[in-house]
Amino acid sequence: MLKIIFPSIMLLPLTWLSNNKNLWINVISYSFMISLFSIIVLWQNNMEILGFSLLFSADPLSSPLIILTTWLLPLMLLASQNHIKKETEHNKKIYISMLVTLQILLIMTFSANELIMFYILFEATLIPTLIIITRWGNQTERLNAGLYFLFYTLIGSIPLLIALIFIQNSMGTLNFLLFHMNFTSLDLTWSNKMLWLACMMAFLIKMP
Numbered sequence: 001m002l003k004i005i006f007p008s009i010m011l012l013p014l015t016w017l018s019n020n021k022n023l024w025i026n027v028i029s030y031s032f033m034i035s036l037f038s039i040i041v042l043w044q045n046n047m048e049i050l051g052f053s054l055l056f057s058a059d060p061l062s063s064p065l066i067i068l069t070t071w072l073l074p075l076m077l078l079a080s081q082n083h084i085k086k087e088t089e090h091n092k093k094i095y096i097s098m099l100v101t102l103q104i105l106l107i108m109t110f111s112a113n114e115l116i117m118f119y120i121l122f123e124a125t126l127i128p129t130l131i132i133i134t135r136w137g138n139q140t141e142r143l144n145a146g147l148y149f150l151f152y153t154l155i156g157s158i159p160l161l162i163a164l165i166f167i168q169n170s171m172g173t174l175n176f177l178l179f180h181m182n183f184t185s186l187d188l189t190w191s192n193k194m195l196w197l198a199c200m201m202a203f204l205i206k207m208p
Contacts, residue, residue, distance in 0.1 A: 005056065041063045076099055105125045106125060115176070122202070
């Protein structure tokens with residue numbers, strides 16, 4: 001997974017070091033290269049992927065999400081050129097940097113092996129998303145929408161954090177790679193539905 005994360009990080013210096021004339025061409029072409037390169041994730045088995053890093057890996061569930069994330073960035077850049085063409089070059093680079101940062105955080109979120117790291121990275125995507133909504137949103141109510149988005153997400157993620165702490169205390173680890181080695185079972189006699197609801201709350205809150 002580091003082979004996808006590091007090229008995505010290099011999009012940030014590429015954005016700020018590109019001249020104004022070649023800014024969009026450089027960023028879009030390089031992001032398309034990352035999108036094509038990310039397809040190799042589908043053709044690698046778990047043991048090969050886990051050899052890249054103990055913190056980040058991919059499986060049949062996360063691989064399509066990672067590939068979708070890498071393909072969304074060049075499409076968003078293509079779709080938003082006319083929308084921010086009246087902005088200054090500095091604001092354009094800030095906008096592109098926010099999109100690149102969002103892609104990096106999402107790739108790390110979908111490939112994280114630690115549940116607590118998944119939680120932190122998932123909540124970190126709130127920052128660039130909030131900046132994009134409040135600064136470049138089309139509607140006049142974008143500030144209110146950004147505030148609602150912030151508070152709903154933070155409040156909805158509290159049950160997930162409590163559930164992760166409960167799993168940590170019960171299992172002794174939050175690492176996906178160690179779950180199958182840990183023979184300690186969770187005592188979910190009456191609270192299994194509540195634990196499932198707490199884990200899903202942070203994601204269901206984003207649906208509206």
